[in-house]
Amino acid sequence: MQLTQQGKKQKRLRGDLIAACFLLPFTVLYTIFTIYPVFQGAYMSFFKWNLMGKQAFIGVDNYVNMVEDKYFWQALWNTTKFVLYSTPAIMLSSLVLALLANRASPLKRLYRTVFFLPNLLSVAVISYITIYMCQPYDMGFLSNLMHSLGAPTEFEIFWLKDKHLAWVTVVVATLWWTQGYNMMLYISALQDIPDQLYEAASIDGATPRQQLFKITLPMLSKTTALILMLQIIASYKVFQQIWLITAGGPGRATRPLIQYIYEQGFQKQKLGYACAMSFVLFFILIILTLIQRKIGRKGEEE
Amino acid sequence: MTAVSSKRHLKAHTGMRRQITPGTVTLEVITFLLAFIVFVPILWSFVVSLKTDEASLPSAFHYFLPPFTIANYIEVLSGGTKVVLWLFNSVFVAVVVTIGMTLLCSMASYAIAKLQFRYRKGIYMYFLAGLMVPGEATIVALFVLANELKLIDTYLGLILPALAGSMNIIIMTSFLTGIPNDLIEAARIDGAGEFRTYKDVILPLSRTVIVTVSIFTFIGNWNSYLWPYLCAMSEDLFTLPIGIPTFVSQFSVDKTIPMTVNMIASLPILLFFIIFEKQIVKGISLSGIKG
Structure with a gap:
């Protein structure tokens, strides 16, 4: 031809x-x-902009205001706190659940399904389950259970009123909601470890504990690095469950950056300012994504 | 051959591990307890939705005991609430987004994976760049844009931005690249054009990846919160995740009706999971093993 x-x-x-x-x-x-x-947002961040539209060009004023705004730093720090609290907890729990649910057991499939199940629920649903679980005075399940098990009636835990307990509640709810997904990633990595390794190890007389630390965990290191980055990125985007469970409270103790962006942008109509803050978040996430992609690529090459 | 021998390995391996020792029993008990703890909140929500007399229950354990009634479900689904409408909206938007996403993605991925044209690499890189854009960080600008396009508070506004993510393109392209060119050329020799090749060769062959992408798009959209929260202004356009908080906040003490609404929002997706469990698990692990 x-x-x-x-x-x-x-x-x-x-x-x-x-x-x-x-x-x-x-x-x-x-x-x-x-x-x-992305470009519209960058553009808007140099303007005074409300819900009616563009008002005036103000150069870098939004960014200057941001640096001087203590509530911005507080919100950014709260988001970072959430990342620092939730990431290690979720990493550890999903690894432990994967190891437990991947054992030979007649209930293996049931375990996986149950651990994964909360992941399917909408954020609105998990948030209200959390709120109702945590209500005081026998209205919530935890308080009710505590008293049914014999705790004195005057003893109450105010899960959402205390600032430390509010963090605990939010992190535990997030853990419960999302750990199943990471567990599945770990399980699939566990299944990729060749059985021959364990067979050889047990012939050599390695105990299960040695097998765990010398074979399983090292073989999972790439998956761990990947899940770690994905988890950090996802946690930096935290908003919905905190918004619904604590609304950022008590006070502003758990208010994350995206909530502050939302409040400034849509409730106070400072859309330009909201875009400037979004840009900081964008920048953080891009850097994290680049690191994650680098780790991912390294994993593929090996 | 390999399949048989690896199966034998697996058997030997699990056989070895099934030995019952105090250690395995302890682990089994721990796993069971953890599973129970994880399941309790869901179970509790469910039994609360089956109660009408919760205020008079003497202890936490009585929630889990009969009598149960479906009166709350009848009240929510038949009464003057908007829950049924929100349920419809959620299903409608998720189904349209899923179908649209699958169609648009498989078309674009087919072009990138199998067609010859200029700037192919460049366009692929352009799609790849989208993976870096976190939707949460551009949501304010997206709102302003959608407002200018008169998409706020419309179904189209809920649907179109949900179709614009490039993650699925990347997944599908890498799958379609793996389809042997021989199959496509055979179709061409039979006189099929690119559209017929797409419809008769590519679509049937990419069933696995299409199922995976559809399932994740559906679940993702069903649970999506931030964008619908900004975009849907009138109650008639709410999806369940947006409607539930406005509905529930009317109830201060009674939680049986709110829990019923939670269950109505969750049962379809749980059912969906039970039906597609195998594909979902496979999709998560992204392992190419054929089932």
Whole structure:
């Protein structure tokens, strides 16, 4: 099949057109709703902007205000606190659950399903389950259970009124909600470890404990690095469950950055300022994503 | 051959591990207790939704004992609440997004994986860049944009931005690249054009990845909160995750009706999980093993 120069060119054009038909619908939506808002947001951050639209160009004033705004730093610190509290807890619990649920057991499938189940529930549902579990005076399950088990009636724990307990509640609720997903990732990594390794080890007389520390955990290190990064990234985006469970309270003790962005942008109508703060979050997340992709690529190469 | 021998390995391995020792019994008990603790909040929510007399229950344990009644469900589903409408909205939006996402993604991925055209690499890189964009950090700008496009408080506004993520394109492209070119060329020789090849060869062959992508799109959308929260202004447009908090906040002491609403919002997705459990588990692990 010899093609003339013109035929080749025509064929190439036809190829481009056909590809365009397949690509266009998605590319248009993607450009408008994913890519464009990045630039729109950057642009807006240099303006005074309310719900009526653009008001005035104010240069870097939004950024200057941000640096001087103690509530911004508090919210950023709260988000970071959430990352610091929840990441180690979720990593550890999902690893432990994976190891337990991956043992040979007649109930293996049931365990996996149960541990994963909360992950399927909507954030609104898990938040209200948490709130109702934690209500004081026998209205919530925990208080009720405590008293049914013999605790004195005057003894109460105010899970959402105390600032430390509010953090505990939010972190435990998040743990309960999300650990199942990471557990599944760990289980699939566990299943990729060749059985021969364990067989060889047990022939050599290695105890189960030695097998765990010398084979299983080292073999999981790549997965652990990946889950760690995914978990940090996801935790930096925390908003919904805190918003619904504590609304950032008591006071402002658990208010995360996205909530502050939401309040400034939509309740106080400072959309430009909200965009400037979003940009900080964007920057943090981009750096974390780049690190995560680097780890992921290293994993593929090996 | 390999399948058989690896199965034998597995048997030997599990056989070895099934030995009952004090250690394995302890681990079994611990696992069972943990599973129980994880399950209790869900079970408790469910039994609360089956009670009408919760104020008079003498202890926490009585929640789990009969009498049970479905009166709350009848009240929520038949009464003048908007819960049924929100349920419809949730299902409608999630189904449209899932179908749309699968269609758009499989088309675009097919082009990138199998068609010859200029700037193919460049377009792929452009999609890859989208993985770096955290939606949460651009939500304010997205709101302003959707407002200008008159999409706020419309179904289209709930649907279109949900179709614009590029994660699924990346997953599908890597799958489609693995489909042997011979199959596509065979179809071409039979006289099929690119559209027929897509419909008759690519779509059937990519069933596994389409199922995975659909399931995750559906679950993700069913539970999506931040964007619907900003976009849906009128109660008639709420999805369940947005409606539940406004509905529940009317109840200060009684929690049986709120828990019923929680259950109504959760049962469809739990049912969905039970039906597709195998695919979901496989999708999470992203292991290419054929089941």
